[in-house]
Amino acid sequence: MEYQSLDAFLTESKDLLAAGPVAMIFAEDLVEVVSTLRHHMRAGFRTILLLGPNEVSLPPDLELRTHRIIYPAHITGKLTEAVNRIIEAAPPKTWLYYCYNGEYLFHPFSETRDVRELLTFHTEERRNAMLTYVIDLYAPDLADNPNAVNLKEAMIDRAGYFALARPDPANHNHPKERQLDFFGGLRWRFEEHIPANRRKIDRISLFRAKPGLKMLENHTFNDEEYNTYACPWHHNLTAVIASFRVAKALKFNPGSSFDIHSFLWHNSVPFEWNSQQLMDLGLMEPGQWF
Known part of the structure; x- marks a missing residue:
């Protein structure tokens, strides 16, 4: 599923945040996005959010399991802003995690x-x-x-x-x-x-x-x-x-x-x-x- 903005995701699908632990992967560029997603899927996160540019290309199996949010993750301060908005939207006690691509x-x-x-x-x-x-x-x-x-x-x-x-x-x-x-x-x-x-x-x-x-x-x-x-x-x-x-x-x-x-x-x-x-x-x- 793809969302054109964080606002769109929080309006349409914030119920997904109830299926924790939730991983927020912030793609600052296109380097090793796929390997980062696969690693965290294997780790056992129930919900994977990918916040990054529209240019990210994912193989079909990852498209099915990733909730893509078009987001300017490369801009200073935008990661903190997104994490805090997701904290506010998530049910209390939900475990959250965040990292960048290549991590x-x-x-x-x-x-x-x-x-x-x-x-x-x-x-x-x-x-x-x-x-x-x-x-x-x-x-x-x-x-x-x-x-x-x-x-x-x-x-x-x-x-x-x-x-x-x-x-x-x-x-x-x-x-x-x-x-x-x-x-x-x-x-x-x-x-x-x-x-x-x-x-x-x-x-x-x-x-x-x-x-x-x-x-x-x-x-x-x-x-x-x-x-x-x-x-x-x-x-x-x-x-x-x-x-x-x-x-x-x-x-x-x-x-x-x-x-x-x-x-x-x-x-x-x-x-x-x-x-x-x-x-x-x-x-x-x-x-x-x-």
């Missing part, structure tokens, strides 16, 4: 347990949101892959990740409880090309809708508990979004493209496209889910 969700044991099992357990732990780390993927050879995207030979940084206390401006900049700002990957290694307010790699990508909830431009929410990495009494699950987005942007942006000849460094390793590698590298937390 792939992984969670602990994702090869044998789907996202519905993940969120059922997380709900039982009285958690309404899940922290995800956006971990950069990149092609090893930029001469052969000028857009930095290569699924078969994708590379990942095995080290170089760190966290800093998140200051609370409302409390004399004392650290916020159970909140950290996470850094690493290409945003850290090529920080001279990344604005300071876009260097974090943490994102609350999985969350439950509720009245009054708003996502902010920095990928956090107006409910501080949604922004925490764990509950007060033990560690909780976290997940990873493996993403070509930063590598692609660094090569598309004229200000950085000609300065970067390779993303490889001594901590580059092949990405194995499985959750065990991400857990072994300490990039996501299984919590109490064994």
